[in-house]
Amino acid sequence: MTVEVRVPTLGESVSEATVATWFKKPGDSVAADEMLCELETDKVTVEVPAPAAGVLAEIVAAEGDTVGVDALLAQISEAGSAGPEEMQIRKAAEVTAEPKADEGKMTDVMVPTLGESVTEATVSTWFKKVGDTVAQDEMLCELETDKVSVEVPAPAAGVLAEILAPEGSTVDAKARLAVISEGAAAPAPKTEAKPEPAKAKAAAKDVEDAPAAKKAMAEAGISRDQVTGTGRDGRIMKEDVARAAAAPAPAPAPAPAPAPAAAAPRAPVPAEDASREERVKMTRLRATIARRLKDAQNTAAILTTYNEVDMSAIMELRNAFKDQFEKKHGVKMGFMSFFVKACCHALKEVPEVNAEIDGQDIVYKNYVHMGVAVGTPSGLVVPVVRDADQMGFAAIEKKIAELGLRARDGKLSMAEMQGGSFTISNGGVYGSLMSSPILNPPQSGILGMHKIQDRPVVVNGQIVIRPMMYLALSYDHRIVDGKGAVTFLVRVKEALEDPRRLLMDL
Incomplete structure (x- = not known):
């Protein structure tokens, strides 16, 4: 029972x-x-x-x-x-x-499988509201995890009777999201839940911390400014106080200047400017990107070395064979496959760029899982081309095109973004002439591609115009020495300027 x-x-x-x-x-x-x-x-x-x-x-x-x-x-x-x-x-x-008296059979809408190691998600958007008619497999809402967006289809046809997890709420992997009344008209009593958002907005104007939290702060001698609230509307909960009390006290600064707070408050904004601003909650994906990039800067000894490459040979080869290539393989020949192959070639000679640090050990990888950074409306994601060193040009182009499309549609799975050993980021598609990419932890190297631009260069004592691209290799100096980084980038440059070297494994 x-x-x-x-x-x-x-x-x-x-x-x-x-x-x-x-x-x-x-x-x-x-x-x-x-x-x-x-x-x-x-x-x-x-x-x-x-x-x-x-x-x-x-x-x-x-x-x-x-x-x-x-x-x-x-x-x-x-x-x-x-x-x-x-x-x-x-x-x-x-x-x-x-079934209830005036309703059809009730069906729960549950959080779908989020992927291995993912335990929670945030409800980002509801496409339906309470009382709407839904068809089976019609998209009801969208969830955001640290990596991907997940659409939730209706498990049955009927009427959306109740929404249990509103937009912005965090749900675990086994939570109920909503209830569907199968084969029934819109249930009027459920519409009583609609005023709740207005109530929440009103409460947000004057947030009162939990009484247990106030008592705990008084006992621990902690001010409200030292505690980050995780409750509704930023309300401080008892466990927030416990975390703040357990945090190690900051070491005394040698200089009299006070240490900056973890999240410094904004400077005062004039009223006429504040009325023209818009505040939007950061998505889980954007928050994860921010955290990981900052962790990379705090952990790795990031250094960047630069070079430039003459793209003439690749462009001539591409122009000569692109039509035949597309006709045979069903995919366009781009520049990315040349860069992936060139990097795989260079990583064999300089394996530390393809390695990672694990505690006191260095893990050398006898494979290349190439991460290819892709910009999406939600932020930057890095799908992985697995065993890229074993693939040909056509297979690489097909895989990159497939992953890029899935990334922009928000359909990537967790498995497709895990396990990369090296990353290529192409800022040139947005017009970037030069940049210093940040490592994608725990990787030790990332190559930045940039805009191809006609520039005067000296060839055989003559000034000529050539399509040139700047290359940037950011690397972890804890594991990769300057000699290894420069050697890697020179090998990439040599392979791109004379693609025959890739065929001859030189």
């Missing part, structure tokens, strides 16, 4: 609370009246006891979620009944098979 754990009465005029802490996890045994979780409201902290003894089968409202009075928090499988796995299966069957 299944027993529901619901939000208790919170007090007069209190209509919602935030799940602060779960003391149990699914599969744990619980005794009757044992504390399961703690809720925080604007005024009090409420502990939720177990209504019966048994096994905690499912947690419906995760830590940080905002819930209303009588909302479902969890499910308990009473002692002597089915185990937690069987209860989850039975619950899913009950939800989809149990």
Whole structure:
């Protein structure tokens, strides 16, 4: 038998609370009246006891979620009944098979598989609203993870009866997103949930920290400015205070100047300017890009070396064979396959550029998984051409075209962006003449391509006009010496200026 754990009465005029802490996890045994979780409201902290003894089968409202009075928090499988796995299966069957009085069969919309090592996502966009009719497999919403965007299709046709995870909320890999009423008209009672966003906006104007958090800050001697709130609308929760208290104290600075804060506040903005600004929450992808690039600068000893390459030979070869190439292989001959082949050739001679540091070890890789940076509307992603050193020009062009299209459509899987050993970034497509690319951790090298520009150069004592491109190799100086980096870039230059060297393995 299944027993529901619901939000208790919170007090007069209190209509919602935030799940602060779960003391149990699914599969744990619980005794009757044992504390399961703690809720925080604007005024009090409420502990939720177990209504019966048994096994905690499912947690419906995760830590940080905002819930209303009588909302479902969890499910308990009473002692002597089915185990937690069987209860989850039975619950899913009950939800989809149990129609309400004026509704059809109810079907849950669940978070789809996000990929290995991905445990949560952010609901970025709902394409439907409560009361809308949906067809089976029609896109309902889009989720954002640290790497990819995931579209969620409707598991059945019907009416979107309820949205459980609004835009901007973070959900785990097994969360319920919405409920569909199959074969029914739009359920009027569910529209009562619509005023909630307005309520949230009103609350955001005057955010009150959780009482338990205030008490914890007072006991720890921590000011509010030292704590980053993760609750709704930036509200500080008790666990935020615990993290701030556990953080190591900063070392005393030798200079009297105060150390800058981790996130410095903006300078004051005049009222007439503030009214013309727009504030948009950073996407998970953009936040991950920012974090990884900053981590690379903080961890690796990044140095960049430059060279330039005469693109005449490649352009002549391409012009001579591009029509035959496309006719035979069904893909256009671009410049990227030449650069991939040239880099694979150079990495064999300078293997440390294809290696990475793991603790106190250097891991040398006897393969080349080539990352190719691609700009998308959501930000920069780096799909990987696996075993590029074993592929021919046509196979490389086909794979890059396929990955580029999937990247721009937001269809890349996690596996397609993991495991790269070296990266090529082409800023030239945007008109960049020269730049210093940042490493893609834990890789030790990245090649930056740039705009092809006609420039005067000296050839055999004569000044001639040639299509030239600047190349930039950023590398981790902890593992790659200057000699190795320069040798690598010279080998790439030689292979591009005389592509016959690639055929002869010279």
